[in-house]
Amino acid sequence: MNNNDSGASSVNSGGRERRRNAGVPKRCWCGEAIIAKMSKSESNPYRRYYRCAFAIEKKLSNDNHIFKWVDDALLSEIEALTVRTEKLEQVVADITNGTMEVAKKIFEELQMKLENESDQRVEEAVAEAKNEMKKMMLVMCLGCIVVVGCTKLVG
Numbered sequence: 001m002n003n004n005d006s007g008a009s010s011v012n013s014g015g016r017e018r019r020r021n022a023g024v025p026k027r028c029w030c031g032e033a034i035i036a037k038m039s040k041s042e043s044n045p046y047r048r049y050y051r052c053a054f055a056i057e058k059k060l061s062n063d064n065h066i067f068k069w070v071d072d073a074l075l076s077e078i079e080a081l082t083v084r085t086e087k088l089e090q091v092v093a094d095i096t097n098g099t100m101e102v103a104k105k106i107f108e109e110l111q112m113k114l115e116n117e118s119d120q121r122v123e124e125a126v127a128e129a130k131n132e133m134k135k136m137m138l139v140m141c142l143g144c145i146v147v148v149g150c151t152k153l154v155g
């Protein structure tokens with residue numbers, strides 16, 4: 001009965017349980033500190049792990065005191081961080097979207113005003129350019145006449 005209960009609850013709260021134990025363990029459930037040790041086993045040589053200080057002191061094996069590979073712990077820590085960062089990014093995106101919409105409206109209004117203004121300016125500029133062109137043409141024509149006249153004089 002007791003076994004059944006704990007089994008069912010651990011299945012149900014599996015996700016939450018994993019998150020609570022995710023990352024680098026701070027303290028064993030027994031209250032002892034966690035110590036980082038180097039594995040000397042043949043299957044995992046030089047692999048670092050976190051272990052309950054009490055279990056190390058008593059040289060326990062096959063116990064249920066905390067044992068966790070450092071790389072696994074760091075990986076889950078990074079995963080937890082990534083989830084947090086994604087959530088943060090979502091919040092920032094929401095804020096940015098909200099701000100962008102307001103900014104877009106302001107920008108569109110500004111653009112409308114600018115377009116109206118710039119239309120006038122462009123027309124003025126075109127008119128001015130046309131005048132300049134007329135002047136240029138006149139100067140060039142005069143230049144041609146002068147050149148032609150000079151060559152005639154020389155010839």
Ligand SMILES: [Zn+2]
Pocket residue numbers: 028029030031032052053054055065066
């Ligand atoms: Zn312990």
